[in-house]
Amino acid sequence: MKRRKLNRKRWDRLRIKRVRKNVNKRNHNQRAGLYTPAVYHPEIRKEQVFRRMECEKGSDVYRNLEKEFEELLPVLYGLAEPTAVYRRGKIPEGSAAVQTLGAAADVIYVLAGTGERVSEEADRLFASGDCVKGLLLHAMADEYLFRLDEQMQDEILEYCREEGIGIGERLEAPVCLPAEFQKELLEAVRCRETEKIRLTKGYMFEPVKTMGYLLKVSPDQSRMRIRHDCNTCEAVNCRMKDKCIMNCAACRRTDCRMRGQWKQEEDFDIVQEYERREQGGRAASGEACVIAADIGTTTLVLQLVGAVSHEILGSYSSINHQRRFGADVVSRIQASVSGQGKALAESIREDLRQGIQKLMEDQGVTAGRISKIGIAGNTTMLHLLMEYPCRTLGTSPFRPYHNELQVIKCRDLFRTTSESSNQDGKFPPADCPVILLPGISAFVGADITAGLYACGIHEAKKPVLFLDLGTNGEMAIGTGERLFVTSTAAGPAFEGGNITCGTGSVPGAVCRVTIGPDRKAIIKTIGDRPPIGICGTGLIEGIAELYRTGLIDETGLLAPEYFETGYPLTQEEQEGQPPSLVITQNDIREIQMAKAAIRAGLETLTAVCTIPVEEIDAMYVAGGFGYRLDLGKAAAIGLIPPLLVSRAKAVGNSSLSGVTKYMLEAGSIPSHIAKQAREVQLADSETFRQLYLTYMYFPGKNSRESDQ
Numbered sequence: 001m002k003r004r005k006l007n008r009k010r011w012d013r014l015r016i017k018r019v020r021k022n023v024n025k026r027n028h029n030q031r032a033g034l035y036t037p038a039v040y041h042p043e044i045r046k047e048q049v050f051r052r053m054e055c056e057k058g059s060d061v062y063r064n065l066e067k068e069f070e071e072l073l074p075v076l077y078g079l080a081e082p083t084a085v086y087r088r089g090k091i092p093e094g095s096a097a098v099q100t101l102g103a104a105a106d107v108i109y110v111l112a113g114t115g116e117r118v119s120e121e122a123d124r125l126f127a128s129g130d131c132v133k134g135l136l137l138h139a140m141a142d143e144y145l146f147r148l149d150e151q152m153q154d155e156i157l158e159y160c161r162e163e164g165i166g167i168g169e170r171l172e173a174p175v176c177l178p179a180e181f182q183k184e185l186l187e188a189v190r191c192r193e194t195e196k197i198r199l200t201k202g203y204m205f206e207p208v209k210t211m212g213y214l215l216k217v218s219p220d221q222s223r224m225r226i227r228h229d230c231n232t233c234e235a236v237n238c239r240m241k242d243k244c245i246m247n248c249a250a251c252r253r254t255d256c257r258m259r260g261q262w263k264q265e266e267d268f269d270i271v272q273e274y275e276r277r278e279q280g281g282r283a284a285s286g287e288a289c290v291i292a293a294d295i296g297t298t299t300l301v302l303q304l305v306g307a308v309s310h311e312i313l314g315s316y317s318s319i320n321h322q323r324r325f326g327a328d329v330v331s332r333i334q335a336s337v338s339g340q341g342k343a344l345a346e347s348i349r350e351d352l353r354q355g356i357q358k359l360m361e362d363q364g365v366t367a368g369r370i371s372k373i374g375i376a377g378n379t380t381m382l383h384l385l386m387e388y389p390c391r392t393l394g395t396s397p398f399r400p401y402h403n404e405l406q407v408i409k410c411r412d413l414f415r416t417t418s419e420s421s422n423q424d425g426k427f428p429p430a431d432c433p434v435i436l437l438p439g440i441s442a443f444v445g446a447d448i449t450a451g452l453y454a455c456g457i458h459e460a461k462k463p464v465l466f467l468d469l470g471t472n473g474e475m476a477i478g479t480g481e482r483l484f485v486t487s488t489a490a491g492p493a494f495e496g497g498n499i500t501c502g503t504g505s506v507p508g509a510v511c512r513v514t515i516g517p518d519r520k521a522i523i524k525t526i527g528d529r530p531p532i533g534i535c536g537t538g539l540i541e542g543i544a545e546l547y548r549t550g551l552i553d554e555t556g557l558l559a560p561e562y563f564e565t566g567y568p569l570t571q572e573e574q575e576g577q578p579p580s581l582v583i584t585q586n587d588i589r590e591i592q593m594a595k596a597a598i599r600a601g602l603e604t605l606t607a608v609c610t611i612p613v614e615e616i617d618a619m620y621v622a623g624g625f626g627y628r629l630d631l632g633k634a635a636a637i638g639l640i641p642p643l644l645v646s647r648a649k650a651v652g653n654s655s656l657s658g659v660t661k662y663m664l665e666a667g668s669i670p671s672h673i674a675k676q677a678r679e680v681q682l683a684d685s686e687t688f689r690q691l692y693l694t695y696m697y698f699p700g701k702n703s704r705e706s707d708q
Contacts, residue, residue, distance in 0.1 A: 042147030081115030096181040106217040113210035168218035179203040292659035295377030336390040345387040370428040378445035398442040438674040443487035450658025462617035486680040488601035493590040494536040503533025510538035515545040544633035595639040600691035622654040
């Protein structure tokens with residue numbers, strides 16, 4: 001038997017070698033300016049595949065997946081139909097890329113793909129209930145595509161050397177170019193090799209394992225910026241990051257894609273307050289005031305509060321303009337490490353300065369009446385604000401440079417503020433204290449400390465759960481005596497990212513979904529505007545309704561009539577009307593992975609602190625996403641335990657509320673909370689991995705959980 005197994009393995013290796021050698025060999029040729037390089041199966045690096053799946057070497061899961069990998073490798077090579085083409089040309093007038101590059105810009109269009117049979121097989125594995133194999137094959141196909149792209153880059157570099165040109169930059173849609181550009185790209189390289197590649201209504205490539213981008217030609221032969229640059233990539237879960245420096249699970253999936261684009265900052269719907277209290281009028285004459293600020297990765301929110309009346313006198317919100325350095329904390333850490341720390345600090349300080357001045361002007365508050373300023377944010381945001389070294393945030397063992405409560409002077413923080421701006425009463429005095437609340441770890445920051453303080457976890461007699469939902473899900477369980485915290489990477493699906501028709505919480509985003517007996521959707525949009533996309537809460541509700549009506553099963557498989565085109569939330573495309581909005585099979589998979597990460601993290605945390613879900617007395621759900629989430633529907637898809645729905649309370653921006661509370665009450669409680677907390681590392685937890693795979697499925701309709 002052992003000999004037979006050995007012979008089988010040897011045969012598999014020979015077969016893989018033979019398949020890799022014989023596929024699609026062509027001579028480099030040119031037809032009407034179109035190049036089709038010689039293509040062969042690239043080598044798939046097992047370690048890279050497993051790293052994207054957050055599978056640690058030596059674990060039981062690793063050993064099990066290793067066997068599956070060896071079994072799937074010849075399958076992948078047998079199914080893949082690699083395509084690689086590029087063409088040099090000029091950007092035509094009217095192109096979606098004109099605004100970025102200008103008309104007649106000299107460029108190279110590039111397209112690569114694995115063919116559709118690989119994705120079809122991965123979907124078939126999902127449909128048959130083998131989600132683990134399906135995930136693994138998807139990850140292997142991603143690795144295949146990246147290595148294929150590297151092959152083509154070598155061909156393009158050789159072409160550039162022959163032509164005496166360089167590459168100025170690499171531009172990808174929808175991050176650097178409008179999504180509509182994908183259509184132009186496909187038309188530019190249309191040939192026999194690409195005839196099976198098509199576009200969805202949202203301008204995404206099908207098959208999904210297809211990559212297209214634009215290279216800007218430069219006369220400088222020494223410039224060869226042909227590689228994908230993770231330092232500038234805005235995709236929070238970009239699958240091209242070979243090794244996520246934050247050691248998070250977010251890099252296991254496809255590029256972060258969002259349908260909606262907005263130009264006005266007021267289009268963002270930002271939850272500013274803890275309990276949506278009515279704001280007071282102008283401050284009472286002579287009353288001292290405090291300012292509380294919450295620095296989020298995407299947004300900045302401030303409140304002006306009367307120090308005596310405790311009334312919220314005014315609020316201010318804006319975009320965190322550090323986003324030009326990258327949309328996620330990983331990109332900003334990389335930017336800081338690469339020498340842009342000063343620019344990042346100046347950006348957020350200017351945002352704060354403008355917000356503070358606007359609050360004071362609107363409420364008629366003079367500089368002398370601002371007694372203190374309090375600030376919270378995640379650990380990375382506060383490091384960038386203070387211009388601290390960020391290298392230790394991005395490398396193991398992931399330790400913050402400074403994470404304790406700090407009190408500094410206004411003059412020391414806002415170093416760029418001129419003396420005149422203080423003298424004319426438009427900004428707090430130079431010696432006004434600025435207090436930065438303490439964080440807990442590299443992954444659980446001062447925003448969570450402030451949220452826990454706002455929710456009174458330090459006073460709780462019975463176990464309390466705190467859950468902050470977003471791209472990263474932070475959670476805590478404890479009482480006044482014990483506190484356990486953790487963080488898990490859910491990815492951007494909850495915020496509309498990587499979703500076919502996804503968008504942020506902007507006017508026109510579908511936020512409520514009900515499916516009637518006729519299987520037609522009834523939707524509600526933010527601001528009752530015409531629908532432009534689907535935000536996270538709308539997607540959760542839509543998928544919950546699809547499951548309730550039997551249009552998807554426990555594995556997440558869509559009914560046959562919707563499998564190819566997706567389930568429509570709006571009517572079919574009509575002349576003069578926008579394309580219909582749909583929930584696709586891929587969207588359901590994204591939510592499955594996001595909700596599995598949150599639920600597995602929650603269950604792992606309860607196991608470590610030995611507090612069963614049944615004993616949790618209350619659950620506080622923080623964040624803008626959690627504020628609007630229908631918890632009943634979230635429980636229906638397995639995001640949270642059904643038992644906790646009746647015990648839950650949405651608390652909105654608990655971080656801002658916690659800062660405000662501290663500014664008014666002071667004391668040492670936030671520091672006590674931060675020091676008391678014990679962090680649970682999910683990356684090293686076998687329990688988390690097993691639970692993650694379990695919660696990929698939707699709850700059985702006859703299971704104990706669904707009855708709770």
